[in-house]
Structures are given as structure tokens and as C-alpha cells.
Amino acid sequence: MGKDEAQRRIEELRILLRENSRKYYVENAPDMSDQEFDFLMHELEALEAAYPEFYSPDSPTQRVGSDLGSEFVKRAHRYPMLSLGNTYSISEVEEFAARADKLLESGFSYCCELKFDGTAICLTYTGGRLTRALTRGDGTMGDDVTRNALRISNIPHTLKGDFPEEFEIRGEILMPYASFEALNRERADEGEAPFANPRNAASGSLKLGDSEEVAKRGLWCTLYHIPAQSVPFDTHYEALSKAASWGLPVSEHIKLCNSIEEIRAFIDYWDVARRSLPYATDGIVIKINELSAQRSLGYTAKSPRWAVAYKFKAEQACTPLLSIDYQVGRTGAVTPVANLAPVQLGGTVVKRATLVNADQIAALDVRVGDSVYVEKGGEIIPKITGVNLSLRPADVLPPAFPALCPDCGTPLVKQEGEAKWFCPNQDGCPTQIKGRILHFMGRKAMNILAGEATVEQFYAASLVKTPSDLYKISKYQLMSLEGWQDKAAQRFLDSLEDSKKVPFERVLFALGIRFVGESTARDIALHFGSIDAIASASKKDLLQISDVGEVVAGSVYEYMHKDAHMEEIGKLRLIGLKFEVTGGSDSVSAALAGKTIVVSGNFSISRDAMKELIAAHGGKCASSVSGSTSFLLAGSKPGPEKLRKCDQLGIPVISEDEFSKLLPSSEKNEAVQELTLF
Ligand SMILES: [Zn+2]
CATH class of the missing domain: 3.30.470.30 (DNA ligase/mRNA capping enzyme)
Known part of the structure; x- marks a missing residue:
């Protein structure tokens, strides 16, 4: 393809992709499939890499994914x-x-x-x-x-x-x-x-x-x-x-x-x-x-x-506080919720308001029987902002925050530095069990087709207590539950089967480790490569990951050092869930086995795709340069700090071109495509 022809095709692809993402995101009516879209995007990325003179900051390739991480240039x-x-x-x-x-x-x-x-x-x-x-x-x-x-x-x-x-x-x-x-x-x-x-x-x-x-x-x-x-x-x-x-x-x-x-x-x-x-x-x-x-x-x-x-003044109403409920969440946190005499506020009838935590109740000196001020402000959930003391009945007492979990009766605990009380009975508290299973099945986790009502049903029928129990449910058991038809049961079982193909980083997210969200799970999974490596990592090892701080590192470390969790992971592994980034059919070659690679700058593919490519060839990614780094893979505009460190430690810096020569040539393109499409 000549230069002029390339320029024309680049322009054409940019228009096509831009138009389609508008249709997709704005009108919700895409003309092409996701796969077609990705395919054209790859073509554009390749052309732009071959003809850097046609670079444009508003090209659709510059707007996809991110290599900025959570830090932005100031x-x-x-x-x-x-x-x-x-x-x-x-x-x-x-x-x-x-x-x-x-x-x-x-x-x-x-x-x-x-x-x-x-x-x-x-x-x-x-x-x-x-x-x-x-x-x-x-x-x-x-x-x-x-x-x-x-x-x-x-x-x-x-x-x-x-x-x-x-x-x-x-x-x-x-x-x-x-x-x-x-x-x-x-x-x-x-x-x-x-x-x-x-x-x-x-x-x-x-x-x-x-x-x-x-x-x-x-x-x-x-x-x-x-x-x-x-x-x-x-x-x-x-x-x-x-x-x-x-x-x-x-x-x-x-x-x-x-x-x-x-x-x-x-x-x-x-x-x-x-x-x-x-x-x-x-x-x-x-x-x-x-x-x-x-x-x-x-x-x-x-x-x-x-x-x-x-x-504008925040909309406010004054209404009697009838009672306080204490609700347990998936993580075990207990939140006080006020039940109010129904009152009009900002066009809706308000019956409940959050009281945030025990400290807030004490600070406001709220008592059941009080007339309280409720505000909506910008918040969707109204909150109580004060008490009309002139209306306080004579005999009301400050509410006693429960000492025991309202759900399972376990004594609540409060950790230093936290404002909330927690139920520590993670493995026995019904709300926490159900919440954890619901999280495990979530779309961004294992993507198992069932909602909250189904989890309630399974729990009530004593079918599930841990995620691994889901995989033991038989079609016969499903059909004996109320409302299950053959087709729905089959669909549920199929989605369970499909979940075995879910990559490790999402499995790690699905476990529901406290403070480990979707992107943190991905960072940890790609950094360590397997559950065994994570389980044997020290807190210091965990802190090597750029977005992982003390709190996350502590939470992961504690999780991995609890027998019940490792036992459950063992069961899930036997079922066939992925607990390694490179394991099984994902592995393309062992060309990078034993190599620890630091990636910096922009590449012809997104940085995440590059990390996956490295993992697929048996390599390990690290976020910072150290004595154990094998080489720095530098794209355009690599971090100056990383380059300096390499220079200091005598660590080789290689370009994307040189890197691609390390990989088995026939498989490279295929692997890139497969990995970026998924
Ligand atoms: Zn509990």
C-alpha cells in the first residue's frame, strides 16, 4: 500500500469507527458487530504504526482503552x-x-x-x-x-x-x-x-x-x-x-x-x-x-x-423518627437506617434515611421518637441532618447500637480507623454469604445468569453456602424449585459451564476479597500470574504493584492466609476454574518463561493487551524496575524514571520491534488478535 493510499484508508477507518462508536454509545444502535469493530480498529492501529506521520490525538485508536493507569499528566x-x-x-x-x-x-x-x-x-x-x-x-x-x-x-x-x-x-x-x-x-x-x-x-x-x-x-x-x-x-x-x-x-x-x-x-x-x-x-x-x-x-x-x-437551599423536611434498622452488607458492614413517618421531600415521599454509622448517631444525638430534619441535597438517599429538640418527648433514650449482628448474632467488631461496625462471621452470616455468591456470579465476575431472587431461593433450599456449591447443583434440583422450567435451568447450567473459561483476573475479582475491585484484581493477577504466587506473596511483594497500598495488600494477605478460603479455592480449581494467567489453552508459547518484564510507554496495541501477550508467552510483568527485571519493554514515550533506573542497574531496554522478534513469529499476530478481542 502506498503512502497516499494509506492516508486515505486511515481517514476512512477513523470516520467509520467514530461514526459507529457514536451509534453504539449514543444511539444504542450499532451497525457493526463488536468483532468487526475490533477488526477495523486493529487495521487502523497497524496503519498508524506504519505511518506515524498521520498520527492524530483524536484518532479512535487514541481513545480506546488506556495506558494512563489511574494517574493523569498534570x-x-x-x-x-x-x-x-x-x-x-x-x-x-x-x-x-x-x-x-x-x-x-x-x-x-x-x-x-x-x-x-x-x-x-x-x-x-x-x-x-x-x-x-x-x-x-x-x-x-x-x-x-x-x-x-x-x-x-x-x-x-x-x-x-x-x-x-x-x-x-x-x-x-x-x-x-x-x-x-x-x-x-x-x-x-x-x-x-x-x-x-x-x-x-x-x-x-x-x-x-x-x-x-x-x-x-x-x-x-x-x-x-x-x-x-x-x-x-x-x-x-x-x-x-x-x-x-x-x-x-x-x-x-x-x-x-x-x-x-x-x-x-x-x-x-x-x-x-x-x-x-x-x-x-x-x-x-x-x-x-x-x-x-x-x-x-x-x-x-x-x-x-x-x-x-x-x-438553592437543600430541600428539608421535619418528620418523626419511628425506628432504626441495622442492615448488614456483603462485606459485613452494619449500616443504621432510619424509618421515618412518610414525608414529602423534593417531589417524592421519603420513608427511610441513612444514619451513616454509630458516630453519626452520637454526633446528631438522634433518638427514636425525635422529630428529625431530613435533607435530600444532591444525594439520592436522604440523610438526617439534625433534631428538632423543642419537639423531643420526655422519655426518649439514645439508641443502643447493637452489640450483636442483627442477622447471625455474632458480636460485632470495629477495627481501628474505621467508622463502621462489622460482623466478623464472614462464612456463617446469611447476608454475607448471599452477598458473596451474588458478587461471584456478577457480570464482571463469573457472569453466571442468575439474580438476587435466585440466590435467595438457593440459600433457602440449602443448596449453596459457598460459590463452589453452585457447580454441584443438578438439573433435577433446579427443576424441583419453584418457577424453574427446563429452558431456564439449562441456560443457568450452561452459564456455569461457560464460567470455567473466565480468565484468572476475573476469577480473582469474583472471590470478593475486600477492597479488591475489578481493576485491582486484574493488576494483581497479571503481576503474579497465578493464585499460588499470590498466596505465597508477602505484603511487601503485594506492595510492588503500583496501585496496591497497605490496605489492599493487608486484605489480600489476610484472605490468602485463611484455611477456609484456600479450601474453597481448591474446590473451585478442581471444578476447572482458571487460577493462572498462563495456564492451559491461553498459553501460546514459553518464549518468555522466567523473564520479568517492565512495560512502559505506548505500543501498537493497548498496554493491557501487551501485558496479556507477555503472560501468554510465559513472561511475568512487574510494575517497577528492580534488580530482578529481565528487560524494560519501551514503547513510544516511556517513563523517564524507569529509563534512568535501567541505566543505573544496567538493565536492557528493548523496543516493540525487538520484542516481537523474541516471540515465535507465526503466532504473534494471531495471539495479539485473540487477546485483544476477548
Ligand atoms: Zn452476621
Whole structure:
């Protein structure tokens, strides 16, 4: 293929892939299968590797997967990202207007906007293309999240119309309620802790290491500020209208106001109307519209003098506390939940609210029989924020936090540094047993087709106590349970059989070791290669993994040193589950056997795929260079720290090309494809 032809094909593939991911993620109606998509992606990756002169930061290849890990490059903001002065009082908004009136000589107007409850973002477009996205960070430096921003459906990669050559625009990344609820449902299914509110979910999602996952989170962007220095406009309103004409997402709920009365009307309207918006807002922003007026008002050290944020009061209700339930979770944590006399709050009837933990109950001095204040704020689960002491009956006593597990009667324990009480009876507490099995079966774990109701049914029929029991269930036993038909039973048994092919890193996640989430499990699995290596690892060995800290290392170490756990792992291994990365049919060759390899930089395939490739050829990956490193496999832009260490220790550094020569040639491509497709 000639150079011109290659360039044409690269452009064509980029359009095809971009279009299809939009259809997939935005419209939920993909034209091609995942496999076709991956195949074209590989073709594009190969072409871009062969013709690096056609590199483009917004190519779909640059937006897939991630090699950033959880750390992002920090970059300086061109103009500091300040926060706005906040107020909850209309009279302070009036003072703001009076001050502007006094200081400004010529006439001016106000631009009123919604205040979105998300996480701040600063986008830079160069030549009409998104070239950078930074978080607020500390206001001076932000995290470079460009890769992830490119996966947010309503952020345009390219602009249309008469956009300036280069400019910055700022706004907010939000998670709409619908995405938030879907995400929390999914997390509950997987046994993961739900996000407390859409704002946390949005900022957590924006900072994910895996941009594939970001694309699935249903994030949404709204933009509201072009730093005045960067573009010549007369008014803020004009700048935003222009931005909208270039295809940028600007809120339609903007109003120009000329008096404090109009501002007040805007606030009153949205204090009610915001409840029907599909995303969270927490106030109104009032900006002086004329940019010349903004310039003459200037800034304080922390915030602009030409804008103020009026925050809505959190919705609050006062209602009697009827009783407190103590609920046990999958991990054994006990959470107090308040049962309230039903009360209207933010458009819904609230009957339950969280009391967080024992310390919180004590701090609020909440007693059953009290009239308590309940707030919704940005949170979905309401919380109790105080007690109306003037309504306290004479005879109420502080609640006694249970000493025994409400589920199994085991004395609760509290570890140092933790606010929650735990039931330590992991292997005998019904809620914990059921929770663990549900987690084991989860889609991101063993992907066994059954839900919570089925687990209840199995547990009630004494069929399962540990995950390995699932594999002993016969079709006859299933059919004797209520509601099971031949077809459903077969499907369940088939999914059990399929789960034996699930790779080790997901099996490790499925075990439900405390603090070991999906990506930590993958890191640990790929680092050690087998359950035996993990079981014999010291805490110090575990700490070698870059994202593993004391807490995770301690939890894994303890888990592996409990006989009951090792016995269960033994049973699962006999059943045929994978407990090694390289074992069985996954192993392609032993070309790298005994080698410890550190991987750094970008490659023609994702870094995870590279690690899997190494494992498939019998090699072991380590996260940092040490005396036992065999060589550093360096792609483009390897870490300078790692290179220096290699130099110091005399450890060879090899390129991707040299590396591929170490592998049996006929199998390399096949292996790469197989591994990246799965
Ligand atoms: Zn218990």
C-alpha cells in the first residue's frame, strides 16, 4: 500500500469507527458487530504504526482503552480556574448588584444561568479540534483528561462555522439522573458500593483510567464560560451564542436580566422548575454580561468580582423518627437506617434515611421518637441532618447500637480507623454469604445468569453456602424449585459451564476479597500470574504493584492466609476454574518463561493487551524496575524514571520491534488478535 493510499484508508477507518462508536454509545444502535469493530480498529492501529506521520490525538485508536493507569499528566491552566463566590441569601445577591452599580460607569446587564452540580472541565480547541481537556485541579494545574473527554458523547471532536484558531471554553461534566441510577444499579449487582450522588459519580467517572469505561458511563457536558482574554466578544451572552453555533453544548436555560427583580424571578422560577430537569443543579449563576464591565471589576485572589452564585437551599423536611434498622452488607458492614413517618421531600415521599454509622448517631444525638430534619441535597438517599429538640418527648433514650449482628448474632467488631461496625462471621452470616455468591456470579465476575431472587431461593433450599456449591447443583434440583422450567435451568447450567473459561483476573475479582475491585484484581493477577504466587506473596511483594497500598495488600494477605478460603479455592480449581494467567489453552508459547518484564510507554496495541501477550508467552510483568527485571519493554514515550533506573542497574531496554522478534513469529499476530478481542 502506498503512502497516499494509506492516508486515505486511515481517514476512512477513523470516520467509520467514530461514526459507529457514536451509534453504539449514543444511539444504542450499532451497525457493526463488536468483532468487526475490533477488526477495523486493529487495521487502523497497524496503519498508524506504519505511518506515524498521520498520527492524530483524536484518532479512535487514541481513545480506546488506556495506558494512563489511574494517574493523569498534570498541566498548567492558561488562565487560572477560579471558583465563584457562593451565597444562600438573596440579600447578598442584591449587594452584589448594588456594588456593580456603584463601580461601573456605563450601563450593563446580567446574564443568569443554571449552576450545574457536576465537576469542572476546561476544553481547548485548536484549529477547530479538541486538543486538550483539563480538570480544575487546584485551579492552577489540572489533570489532563483529554482521552476521556473525547469519549463523552456531546463533546464535539471538531467544530463547525467561524471558530477562532485557538480558544478555551469551560463548563461542567455531569451525570444525568438516569445514567446515575443505571450505574448504581449495576454497581449494586456487582456488589460494589454505590456513588452517593451524581456529582461524585461524574468526577469519579471522568478520572477513570479506562476510557472505554468512561464512554459507558453516560456522562454529559455543558459549557458556560470562554475566558475573556482568549476571544474578542463584547458580551458573555454573545460568546456563548457563538460557541453554540460552533456546535458546542451550551445550556438553553440562559436569560439576560436588567434588574434585580428580573434576577429574583429567574431564581424563583428555577428553584421549582429545576426539579423536572434530568440532571442535578444547585443554584443560579449571575454574571455581568458586558466583558468590558467584567474587566473593570476584575478579580479577587479567589474569584471574579463580576459573578456570583446563588445556591438553592437543600430541600428539608421535619418528620418523626419511628425506628432504626441495622442492615448488614456483603462485606459485613452494619449500616443504621432510619424509618421515618412518610414525608414529602423534593417531589417524592421519603420513608427511610441513612444514619451513616454509630458516630453519626452520637454526633446528631438522634433518638427514636425525635422529630428529625431530613435533607435530600444532591444525594439520592436522604440523610438526617439534625433534631428538632423543642419537639423531643420526655422519655426518649439514645439508641443502643447493637452489640450483636442483627442477622447471625455474632458480636460485632470495629477495627481501628474505621467508622463502621462489622460482623466478623464472614462464612456463617446469611447476608454475607448471599452477598458473596451474588458478587461471584456478577457480570464482571463469573457472569453466571442468575439474580438476587435466585440466590435467595438457593440459600433457602440449602443448596449453596459457598460459590463452589453452585457447580454441584443438578438439573433435577433446579427443576424441583419453584418457577424453574427446563429452558431456564439449562441456560443457568450452561452459564456455569461457560464460567470455567473466565480468565484468572476475573476469577480473582469474583472471590470478593475486600477492597479488591475489578481493576485491582486484574493488576494483581497479571503481576503474579497465578493464585499460588499470590498466596505465597508477602505484603511487601503485594506492595510492588503500583496501585496496591497497605490496605489492599493487608486484605489480600489476610484472605490468602485463611484455611477456609484456600479450601474453597481448591474446590473451585478442581471444578476447572482458571487460577493462572498462563495456564492451559491461553498459553501460546514459553518464549518468555522466567523473564520479568517492565512495560512502559505506548505500543501498537493497548498496554493491557501487551501485558496479556507477555503472560501468554510465559513472561511475568512487574510494575517497577528492580534488580530482578529481565528487560524494560519501551514503547513510544516511556517513563523517564524507569529509563534512568535501567541505566543505573544496567538493565536492557528493548523496543516493540525487538520484542516481537523474541516471540515465535507465526503466532504473534494471531495471539495479539485473540487477546485483544476477548
Ligand atoms: Zn452476621
